[in-house]
Every structure is written in structure tokens, then in C-alpha cells.
Amino acid sequence: MMRRLRLASAFALCIGALAACSDSNSAKAPGGEGGERPPTEVRVVVMKKAAHSLTTTLPGRASAFQTAQIRPRVSGVIKEISFREGSEVKAGDLLYKIEDDTYLAAFAQAQASLRKAEASVPTAKSNLARQERLVGSGATEIALENARVTLLQAEADVAQAKAALQSAEIELKLTEIRAPFEGVTTASSYSVGNVVTANQSDSLMTLRQLDPIYIELTESSVNLLRLREAIKAGRVNRENNETADIRMTLDDGLEYPVVGKLDMSDMAVSQTTGTYSIRAVFDNPDDLILPGMYVRATVNVGTEEGYLIPQLAATRDPNGHLTAKFMTADGKVETRVFDHSQVSGNNWLVASGINDGDKLIVDGFQWIGEGAPVKPVEATVNEKGLVEITAAPDAAPAAQP
Structure with missing residues (x-):
């Protein structure tokens, strides 16, 4: 029994000695002195102030450029239907023939x-x-x-x-009912042999012009007031006080290749929703956009001097303020909060709180905390919001023989 106790005590002493040797070697290992973590490699973008476009994304619905409810202006019996339902017709084409x-x-x-x-x-x-x-x-x-x-x-x-x-x-x-404009027909509500009367309430069919096509957009009245205040203060520049262009994204997420123009905007705000309407017009030669489709439009509302923070590199705090992480001069992480920001494409546009040459962390910031040491790798953000490396990280020193 005593022999077994001596063996157990000797085994415990050996394990303690090995652990002490391991701790001593760790303390002497490179990068592990004092228990400090090595710098984390992050992608950074160098900030530079410039004039950037301000954009706003609005929901909208497509509607026909022209719509006509076709009705007879004389009474009689329908003798002939000269169009194919759901087809395109030219202005002046014969639609119906009355006896x-x-x-x-x-x-x-x-x-x-x-x-x-x-x-x-x-x-x-x-x-x-x-x-x-x-x-x-x-x-x-x-x-x-x-x-x-x-x-x-x-x-x-x-x-x-x-x-x-x-x-x-x-x-x-x-007695010959002709198309008032070029468009697409719907199904006919009447057939040959039906009796119709002049100026009846029921239409024979509906004709819609789809090229060009209208996009009915809605914007918050609060955003309108903010934009006008920014223009008055000189922060936002608008040429001729008009919207330059409008780009549209379809319901499936694809961007429509044609740039639209502002057609009109209501000079009144809805009492129920607090929004006002904007109507844009787009060319639609292939009839890709149909009335009733849901779309999202990106409207260019002007330009402003400032710095771009990609949306992928920013977050919101509990108060709704924009936050982003920067690298300080001594290589540490610093979180900055911005009270005011504007939308510019896939980026946030900030006018203050940043200086030329500041380094914004755009990738890898999710796993680092405030004050953590970082190792920068210069990168850029393309138009789609993807990070592209422009400078390779420093190579590790070669091992000495």
C-alpha cells in the first residue's frame, strides 16, 4: 500500500514539472509575451472626401401610359370583331364593326x-x-x-x-370602332351578334399603351422636408431643381436596364398615409413591365460633399444612429457614431466625423472589439458592395536555418 502511494506522489510531481516547463516556454514564445493577442488582420478602405450622389429607394407600382375603355357611340348589332384578344394594335386599326x-x-x-x-x-x-x-x-x-x-x-x-x-x-x-392609340387589347366582353347601344356603361374591351409605361412611386413627406432643408442649407446640390434620373429594380431583384425620368409629382400629401406621389416614365419596348407590377426605384435627388461608408461596414446602435469601426494611428479599433447620414447607392454618405486618410474597417470587424490591435490590408469596395483587396498583406519573415 505504501509503495502505491509513493508511485502516485512521484507521478504527480512529474506532471507539475512538465506544466511549469510548458508555461515557461509559452511566455517566451514570439507574440505571446505578456499574454497579448497578436493583431487581427482586417480589410480597410482609406477615406477621401468627394461629391457623391444622394439616392433614395421608393416602392412603386407600374401603370399603363394610356388606358381607354372602348365603348360604342352608335347602337346596333356587332357584325365583326377584327382584333385578336391580347394582341397589339396600331392607332386607327379596326376593332369592331357594327351593322x-x-x-x-x-x-x-x-x-x-x-x-x-x-x-x-x-x-x-x-x-x-x-x-x-x-x-x-x-x-x-x-x-x-x-x-x-x-x-x-x-x-x-x-x-x-x-x-x-x-x-x-x-x-x-x-359603325367602325377603331383604336384611338397604339396598345395591347384585353379580352372582348362582347361577341358577334350581340346588341350594343350608344355610350353604354359596359365597355366592349380595354386598350392599354405599355410603351412607355408609368411607375407610380410614394415618398414620405418627412423625407421631402429633410431634403428641402438640406438644399436650403446648401448641403445638397440639385441641377435645375429637378431629379436627374431614376433607376428601377424589378420584383425578382434584377435591375431594369433603362433609365427613367421624372414625369410629375403631386403637390399634396395623403391625409391617411402621410406620403406624396411621384410619377416616373420608362421606355418599355419589350413590354417587360406590365401594369400592376411591384417595383423599387432608386431616385437620384442631388449631390453632397462627404465620405462614403459601405452599408456592409456599418451597423445601427439601439438609438438608430449609424456606427462604423475605424483603425486609429496606433493600430487599434475605434468605433465612431454618426448622427446624420444619407443614402448614396449601396453606401451611407457622412459629412462629418471623418477626415481624409482615416482607415475604415470594411471586413473582419465582426470579431474584434473596441481597442483591439489590428493589422490593415488596404482594399476597395466595388459598385455591388463587394470588398476587393488592393494591397497584399505583408509576408511572414522566412525561418532562419
Whole structure:
């Protein structure tokens, strides 16, 4: 029993000696002196002040550039439907044909009435001329005046007949319902043989023009007031006080290749939502955008002098303020808080709190705390917000033989 206790005590003494040797070697190892962690390698971007565009992303819906509810202007029976449902038609193309027998008869009757009225004019003119020759040889003034009235009545009958003929011709032409503009048709609500009436409440079909197309956007009135205040203070520059261009992202996340323009903006704010409407117009030659589609538009609202902080390198504190981590001159991590920031593409634009040459940590900051030592590797951030290394890290010294 005593022998076993001696062996156990000797084994414990050996383990303690080995642990002490290990701690001593660790204290002497490079980079481990005093228990300090080696600097963490991080990607940094060197800050430089410049003029950058300010952007805002707004939700919106697409709507047709023009919409027409096609209705008949004369009554009758539909004789022909000349378009293919859901197809494109040109301005002036025939859409519907209404039976025109009665309208042809009315037109012929109006033509006959005009010829009859015109036939009485020469007789009235001859009678007036004769009375004028006889006025000094016993003809009375009453007969002369009656001849003048008769001619005037004959000429008025001609004018009335011409108007009736024109009206009959218009109604005859209205039996052909044509497209008022170029667009895409919907399904027809009526078929051949259906009876329609003039100016009925139900439309025959709907015609929509999709190229160009409108995008209805909504913006907060608070943002509008902030923008106007920034413009008045001189922080934001806008050329001609107009929005330069508008870019659009479709519902599937793809960017629409065409740049749109501001068409109009409402001069009133909604009482229910506190927003105001902006309408943009985009070319849509391939009919890629359809009415009712949900989109997001990035609007360029002006330019401002400042520094760009990529969105991937920034966070928000509990108060909603923008925060980012920088590397100090002595190679330590420093967190800065910014009270005011603007959107510029995939970046935040900050006008104060940064100086030229400051190094913003854009990658690797998630695992380092305040005051931690870091080793910088210069990088850039491309338009898509991805970090690209521009300077390779220093190579480790070669081992001495």
C-alpha cells in the first residue's frame, strides 16, 4: 500500500514539472509575451472626401401610359370583331364593326334631302332678279321683299341638309370602332351578334399603351422636408431643381436596364398615409413591365460633399444612429457614431466625423472589439458592395536555418 502511494506522489510531481516547463516556454514564445493577442488582420478602405450622389429607394407600382375603355357611340348589332384578344394594335386599326344597313339608308336619305334643297336655290335667285328689274315698272316692294326671303329660306334649307348629311356620315363612320392609340387589347366582353347601344356603361374591351409605361412611386413627406432643408442649407446640390434620373429594380431583384425620368409629382400629401406621389416614365419596348407590377426605384435627388461608408461596414446602435469601426494611428479599433447620414447607392454618405486618410474597417470587424490591435490590408469596395483587396498583406519573415 505504501509503495502505491509513493508511485502516485512521484507521478504527480512529474506532471507539475512538465506544466511549469510548458508555461515557461509559452511566455517566451514570439507574440505571446505578456499574454497579448497578436493583431487581427482586417480589410480597410482609406477615406477621401468627394461629391457623391444622394439616392433614395421608393416602392412603386407600374401603370399603363394610356388606358381607354372602348365603348360604342352608335347602337346596333356587332357584325365583326377584327382584333385578336391580347394582341397589339396600331392607332386607327379596326376593332369592331357594327351593322351599318340603317346608317347607310340614313346617309342616302340625307344626300337626297340636300339635292332637293339645292334644286330650289336657282329658282329663288331667278325670281329675286326678276323682281329687282320690275321694281321701277309697277312691281311692289312687298313682292321684292318676298323674293329675297324665299332665296334666304332656300339657302338655309341647303345648309340644314348639309348638316344632316354630315351627321349621317359621322354615324356611318362610327359603325367602325377603331383604336384611338397604339396598345395591347384585353379580352372582348362582347361577341358577334350581340346588341350594343350608344355610350353604354359596359365597355366592349380595354386598350392599354405599355410603351412607355408609368411607375407610380410614394415618398414620405418627412423625407421631402429633410431634403428641402438640406438644399436650403446648401448641403445638397440639385441641377435645375429637378431629379436627374431614376433607376428601377424589378420584383425578382434584377435591375431594369433603362433609365427613367421624372414625369410629375403631386403637390399634396395623403391625409391617411402621410406620403406624396411621384410619377416616373420608362421606355418599355419589350413590354417587360406590365401594369400592376411591384417595383423599387432608386431616385437620384442631388449631390453632397462627404465620405462614403459601405452599408456592409456599418451597423445601427439601439438609438438608430449609424456606427462604423475605424483603425486609429496606433493600430487599434475605434468605433465612431454618426448622427446624420444619407443614402448614396449601396453606401451611407457622412459629412462629418471623418477626415481624409482615416482607415475604415470594411471586413473582419465582426470579431474584434473596441481597442483591439489590428493589422490593415488596404482594399476597395466595388459598385455591388463587394470588398476587393488592393494591397497584399505583408509576408511572414522566412525561418532562419
